[in-house]
Amino acid sequence: MVRAKTWTLRKHFEGFPQDSDFELKEQELPEPKDGEVLLEAVFLSVDPYMRPYSKVRMKEGDVMIGSQVANVSSQEHRAVYRPATEVYSSNMPTNSWSVTEEPSSPTWPEPFPFACFRLTALYGLTEVCEMKPGDVVLVNAAAGAVGSVVGQIAKIKGCKAVGCAGSDSKVAYLKEMGFDEAFNYKTVSSLEEALKKASPEGYDCFFENVSCFSAREITQLCSDLRCIGVECKIIFTFFDNIKARCSGPYVHPQLLFKQLRMEGFLVYRWKHKNEESLKQLMTWVKEGKLKYREHITAGFANMPRAFMGMLKGENTGKAIVKA
Amino acid sequence: MVRAKTWTLRKHFEGFPQDSDFELKEQELPEPKDGEVLLEAVFLSVDPYMRPYSKVRMKEGDVMIGSQVANVSSQEHRAVYRPATEVYSSNMPTNSWSVTEEPSSPTWPEPFPFACFRLTALYGLTEVCEMKPGDVVLVNAAAGAVGSVVGQIAKIKGCKAVGCAGSDSKVAYLKEMGFDEAFNYKTVSSLEEALKKASPEGYDCFFENVSCFSAREITQLCSDLRCIGVECKIIFTFFDNIKARCSGPYVHPQLLFKQLRMEGFLVYRWKHKNEESLKQLMTWVKEGKLKYREHITAGFANMPRAFMGMLKGENTGKAIVKA
Numbered sequence: 001m002v003r004a005k006t007w008t009l010r011k012h013f014e015g016f017p018q019d020s021d022f023e024l025k026e027q028e029l030p031e032p033k034d035g036e037v038l039l040e041a042v043f044l045s046v047d048p049y050m051r052p053y054s055k056v057r058m059k060e061g062d063v064m065i066g067s068q069v070a071n072v073s074s075q076e077h078r079a080v081y082r083p084a085t086e087v088y089s090s091n092m093p094t095n096s097w098s099v100t101e102e103p104s105s106p107t108w109p110e111p112f113p114f115a116c117f118r119l120t121a122l123y124g125l126t127e128v129c130e131m132k133p134g135d136v137v138l139v140n141a142a143a144g145a146v147g148s149v150v151g152q153i154a155k156i157k158g159c160k161a162v163g164c165a166g167s168d169s170k171v172a173y174l175k176e177m178g179f180d181e182a183f184n185y186k187t188v189s190s191l192e193e194a195l196k197k198a199s200p201e202g203y204d205c206f207f208e209n210v211s212c213f214s215a216r217e218i219t220q221l222c223s224d225l226r227c228i229g230v231e232c233k234i235i236f237t238f239f240d241n242i243k244a245r246c247s248g249p250y251v252h253p254q255l256l257f258k259q260l261r262m263e264g265f266l267v268y269r270w271k272h273k274n275e276e277s278l279k280q281l282m283t284w285v286k287e288g289k290l291k292y293r294e295h296i297t298a299g300f301a302n303m304p305r306a307f308m309g310m311l312k313g314e315n316t317g318k319a320i321v322k323a
Numbered sequence: 324m325v326r327a328k329t330w331t332l333r334k335h336f337e338g339f340p341q342d343s344d345f346e347l348k349e350q351e352l353p354e355p356k357d358g359e360v361l362l363e364a365v366f367l368s369v370d371p372y373m374r375p376y377s378k379v380r381m382k383e384g385d386v387m388i389g390s391q392v393a394n395v396s397s398q399e400h401r402a403v404y405r406p407a408t409e410v411y412s413s414n415m416p417t418n419s420w421s422v423t424e425e426p427s428s429p430t431w432p433e434p435f436p437f438a439c440f441r442l443t444a445l446y447g448l449t450e451v452c453e454m455k456p457g458d459v460v461l462v463n464a465a466a467g468a469v470g471s472v473v474g475q476i477a478k479i480k481g482c483k484a485v486g487c488a489g490s491d492s493k494v495a496y497l498k499e500m501g502f503d504e505a506f507n508y509k510t511v512s513s514l515e516e517a518l519k520k521a522s523p524e525g526y527d528c529f530f531e532n533v534s535c536f537s538a539r540e541i542t543q544l545c546s547d548l549r550c551i552g553v554e555c556k557i558i559f560t561f562f563d564n565i566k567a568r569c570s571g572p573y574v575h576p577q578l579l580f581k582q583l584r585m586e587g588f589l590v591y592r593w594k595h596k597n598e599e600s601l602k603q604l605m606t607w608v609k610e611g612k613l614k615y616r617e618h619i620t621a622g623f624a625n626m627p628r629a630f631m632g633m634l635k636g637e638n639t640g641k642a643i644v645k646a
Contacts, residue, residue, distance in 0.1 A: 052576070052580075056580070208575070230575055230578045230579055248573070252531070252553055252587070253375070254587075255553045255586070255587030256587035256588070256589070257375075257379070257587070257589075258587065259587050259588050259589055259592060260586070260587050261585070261586040261587075262578065262584070262585045262586070263578070263582070263583070263584040263585070264575070264577075264578030264579035264580070264581065264582050264583050264584075265579070265582050266579070266580075266582055269582060
């Protein structure tokens with residue numbers, strides 16, 4: 001019998017999440033039945049999507065959504081999966097231990113850093129933006145988990161990568177990751193000028209990674225007939241001080257005259273391609289072409305703190321909780 | 324020697340166009356040289372695009388952009404083109420007479436109503452919205468030249484057509500044209516409720532025909548993974564009383580969760596398909612499937628009045644000036 005800790009959503013987030021919105025519960029787990037396995041959380045992933053999704057997919061009292069890397073711990077399965085073989089799942093939320101259906105195959109077949117499991121970055125660029133060699137690719141929140149992978153894939157595919165982030169140390173990190181140009185959007189005097197300086201030739205693809213970041217300035221600098229991939233994290237919408245960025249004149253005139261395409265996407269749309277796509281990402285990691293940094297918070301108990309810190313932009317690289 | 328009247332742009336429009344922005348000039352035309360023809364304007368088309376395009380494509384003093392149906396009047400060409408054969412051109416602006424290069428073939432090969440020359444409607448639905456039988460198609464400014472053709476093509480292609488317009492008589496006209504549902508957006512108490520009532524099953528394609536019409540309400544009612552075709556006329560942006568509609572919270576969250584695509588387009592993108600597309604439209608007209616109404620203002624001298632009236636929505640159907 002195992003006692004599992006579980007983070008639940010005590011109260012739906014109103015504005016910025018607070019400690020009191022979370023509640024840590026404990027429960028005894030049943031023994032795994034036939035076809036089930038016992039999993040021990042090793043790392044939890046805290047990601048921006050958890051905030052808006054909690055509103056649309058959960059009710060108060062539910063276990064907080066999330067994803068984790070876990071060890072398969074049932075004795076009878078140790079022969080099948082090597083001891084400490086890690087399984088990745090987006091179906092095991094924020095539990096320290098879980099009993100779950102035995103995966104038909106280990107979904108995490110070889111060592112692979114959590115930080116690079118960024119199919120969103122890959123699909124956004126290839127499927128939505130239809131990026132071609134020579135394109136200029138802009139990404140915001142560029143020093144986060146998805147953003148830094150976006151810039152690196154753009155470079156791998158022969159594009160120019162421009163990133164913006166919210167601190168000078170993040171800008172330095174972007175340069176380290178191989179971005180051609182990077183700037184701190186909080187300190188530039190004019191966003192439009194900073195964008196023009198970073199790419200006087202304009203932009204072909206904009207990976208909108210934040211929610212509503214200055215659509216007007218960016219669409220004005222886009223090339224004709226190109227694309228904005230909207231992978232909104234809906235972070236900024238609840239920071240009052242930059243709320244202005246999230247509303248304003250509609251961008252219809254720019255969309256029209258430049259014949260731009262602005263498309264929202266969810267990573268699940270291309271799940272039939274996941275196996276092949278993960279292999280591609282793994283290859284780039286092994287070849288040293290895809291680098292990463294992890295921002296690790298220790299302790300299962302600190303999940304809410306890690307989550308809220310990530311929303312505030314405290315992390316450079318992938319925000320992870322070591323359980 | 325022929326004296327031609329010409330409408331010029333005296334001053335770029337600031338806000339809503341005014342009489343004083345236009346100037347009627349007269350000039351003597353040179354005799355047509357070899358390979359040129361003399362054309363006499365029969366009908367002028369006044370269209371919303373002329374307003375924003377004047378800003379980006381013209382300088383003050385230029386001949387006002389536009390398109391017309393003209394008679395080929397040079398004696399030597401009467402044998403080639405039957406007397407009173409009409410030529411359509413978007414390269415002959417608002418002149419009463421023009422000397423122009425002889426078209427390699429009559430671009431207006433058989434009688435075809437101006438009102439149905441709406442390639443924008445066809446391409447927006449088929450190329451941008453990728454409309455499929457069974458879709459619910461919404462169009463605004465539905466009683467105008469493009470809007471009424473949008474709804475009728477939707478019906479021809481086996482879709483449900485919903486239109487909104489700004490007066491009860493326009494709504495009646497839409498019903499006459501075969502729209503399944505139509506409402507007066509100026510008198511409904513809630514746009515969201517009106518949209519829900521017209522199509523409880525939601526919307527698959529939105530032909531955005533105005534500029535910035537309530538993007539929020541409409542995206543909320545869109546089906547997942549569908550499209551908004553933006554053929555902005557940029558009319559409403561300069562009516563102060565509904566300016567509020569042209570700015571507001573960005574629609575990124577709706578684009579994301581529903582994975583919507585919002586795309587601006589200009590009709591020229593598919594000009595390689597024009598011949599085949601015009602044939603299709605002509606066939607529908609002959610079969611009685613594509614109906615139209617013309618709103619005719621008499622007199623070349625009344626072009627500005629007809630243009631401004633059209634911007635105010637005074638027309639039901641295609642706004643035309645009889646020269």
